[in-house]
Amino acid sequence: MRPSLYYLVPVLGGYAATSYYLLKHPHILQKRKRLAFHCRHISHRGGAGERIENTMEAFENAVAHHTDLLELDCHMTKDGRVVVSHDGNLLRQTGHNVNIRDVTYEELPQYKPSLEVTFFPGHMSTGTDRRIPLLEEVFQRYPDKPINVEIKEDSDELIKKVSELVRRYHRAEKTIWASTSDQVMKKCRKENPEMPFMFTPRRGFLLLFLYYTGLLPFVDLPESVVETYMPSLINRTYFPHNSLMRNRFLVYLQDKLMMRKSLFQHLQDRGIQVYLWVLNQDSDFRRAFDCGVTGVMTDYPSKLRTFLQEYEGERQTRGAEAQDTPPGGEQQRTHL
Template sequence: MVPPLYYLVPVLGGYAATSYYLLKHPHILQKRKRLAFHCRHISHRGGAGERIENTLEAFDNAVVHHTDLLELDCHMTKDGRVVVSHDGNLLRQTGHNVNIGDTTYEELPQYKQSLEVTFFPGHMSSGTDHRIPLLEEVFQRFPNKPINVEVKEDNDELIRKVSELVKRYQRTERTIWAATSDRVMKKCRKENPDMPFMFTPCRGVVLLLLYYTGLLPFVDVPESVVETYMPSIINRTYFPKPTLMRNRFLVYLQEKLIMRKSLFQHLQARGIQVYLWVLNQDSDFRRALDCGVTGIMTDYPSKLHTFLQEYEGQQRTRGAEAQNAVSDSDQQRTHL
């Protein structure tokens, strides 16, 4: 009798070899996505380290420093206005313990004079603009700038109004649906299926399972954007509320599972952009780019802009040096 391993080993070997080849050449099975934007520089809440988060002044500052994508959050007021704010309760941001959904737009309090940067504890931001803006104002002010809109509530009317604004300002191809809930994301996609959308955390876990089982090259992926944290910032600049996420072993495990250059390269070859958040130090910027991500989300737009100029200059210099080395080698062979 022939042992089962006699058949199993060649089958598994063939599967692994095929999966590996398709991981490197995804175009054989998968059609490349064609997004209307390519984002290297992403401003978290408009750049919450340099101006008061999610204000028009913050977005203006980010655009001045050549951001490619504005990231923001939205809620809806009691009188049905879609506003840009990260928190539903305004205690942290304004000092007033009120919920946006229980307040009319005209009654919303203003931001504090300064706010601590969520992803850089101990650092404060300030500015002259302390007003919570309408999402419509942001669309009007930046008609051509790609914007990542995170829907913070499971609210059908909010989702419908965000979609209506996107269509009214003809920015469907330049606006990303973002949500942490699969239920909310499903509603967003149903309301406006033409908008690109990101992986939810649960879908991100599925993505990793597909990658590590070798199935990813064979599976169609509807999402256009991966937005995830870089695990190494946990317990340094990012302190998750669930204490379990701060466990050193789990942080180490996430680092090994998520930060895979081959995964990022495969996704980008399929036209899926990969953004890491929220990075605020040069060493983290460099590590993210060296791992092959598409873009970096930061609270400091000016700092990231300066870094990218220097980093890309260094890359061009290295490329020129490598090309010169090849030319010198070719000339030596010619002389021989």
């Protein structure tokens, strides 16, 4: 053995052991975040499978099914009104090829009578409410409900107006900044640093790098929420525009790298909540919670509510059975 290896091997061994210990006990180096909410049941676009997405009727339905968090998207109209809509162009949602930023709030068309569920192709949602609502309406209707606000365009004015509404309704601690753009997220954080915010995709890749190099326990993480897709949904209910992401081998690799219970547990021990989107089937709900995520984002609030009731019942039953089982495994038999 070369002399350098006499030093390198114990150093690497000590680093690995220290990293592993701190991964299990992050409180030694990292202060735990204290969010004002804990979300297991999350309604995507208000529950886009049961009512028309991002409408007040959808939000009402989600709240009726005890959702913990409403997820919605924002754009701004020509006259400066912040509206709740996923798309900036309304062709898919309304059948009218108009951009929200090019029309006033009063000129916005209504939603179609039914819409295909984006993350459950072939399934349709309907509802009596076809109006695009204002973000302020949602804040007024649900003052105590945590809301995840995704900023869908790089607009300083939109970010400023959203922040002003959050402050006006005193909900900074229970409103999450969400964006897939690092540049937009930087602006959001600067505009209102009191609000919790999510990992952007680039920061998510960095998170995985830190985890697999053992550096994660040593690095401070300013984010409060991980929001990401479950890779096994790709080519089933989630079809990314990038064809490379649909490659079967890469899907398999992503799944192996991302769905790590020890990673999710470490993040939650640091007070960082982990949400997976967009899950619409019981088998996917089960896998996500079995892997240790905090919450699941779904288009079907009633389905997720029913699943969680049954899942929690199963956990309680297993816990009771474990307490009744004496040390050593199965119940001891009595010998005559």
